[in-house]
Amino acid sequence: MDSETDLTAEFHAIRPRLLGVAYSLLGSVDEAEDVVQEAWLRLDRSEAGQIxxxxxxxxTTVSRLALDTLRSARRRRETYVGPWLPEPVVEEGDPADRITLDESLSMAMLVVLESLSPAERTAFVLHDVFGLAFTEVAQAVGRSPAACRQLAARARRHVTARAPRFAVDAGEHRRVVEAFQRAVEGGDLGALLGLLDPAAVLRSDGGGRVRSALRPIEGADKVARFLMGVQARSAGLDLSTRVRPVNGRPGLVQYHGGRPIRVAALSVAEGRVTEIDIVLNPEKLRSAR
Known part of the structure; x- marks a missing residue:
């Protein structure tokens, strides 16, 4: 680089992508920001003219740091209270501060990625999502390109088997989300059942901080009745719910006193909701607005 100014400018230009890489590996906005900041500090201390x-x-540096963080985070998540869900990205604000997410990285997809080993997840995300060559992936993972190719292939088979079934356009997705919101807020059990896939799954993450289901709820009838119960308990509270972009797709954010208390990401296929991921843990909602 010609100067420190050029170096700083290049870093800020690529920062959203770096955040996207780190977030895709970690599922945490705070941890992603920490990793990207540490990479910048290392670059600042290095002989940048030699790069x-x-x-x-x-x-590569962000990926290595994220992989190290992911390995230690997995041990913490084994003792987490209830299902662990990624921190939702509720997009808006200054484009320079946004996380650049691939359109495939829905909340449901990130839940699937949680079931991979750290090395598998890193190889898959870097190659299949961000398009890095296996020679570059190898530098981040610390294995040979051939080994990284095998890691990515194994991860790809797992993701293909468990990933959301169909993609829908944003307009259709929003229509289903809005109908879902009306059914829940109106206490219309019949309409809600009509919107839920028979095999719908609901996961909620309170992290032991707030009340939530400690296990996934499966089946349209159980999911619908759970949601009706939550809505009944909320009666009389000063709550408002808005459709907002959650990880790049229309989702729901609920507010109390102007503060987000619940973020729901919905997966939609063939006009029905197949998966509902609800984040209630206050620590995971600090970046939501």
């Missing part, structure tokens, strides 16, 4: 490809160096 031919600053962008590539940053992506």
């Amino acid at each position: 031919a490809d600053v962008t590539g160096w940053l992506v």
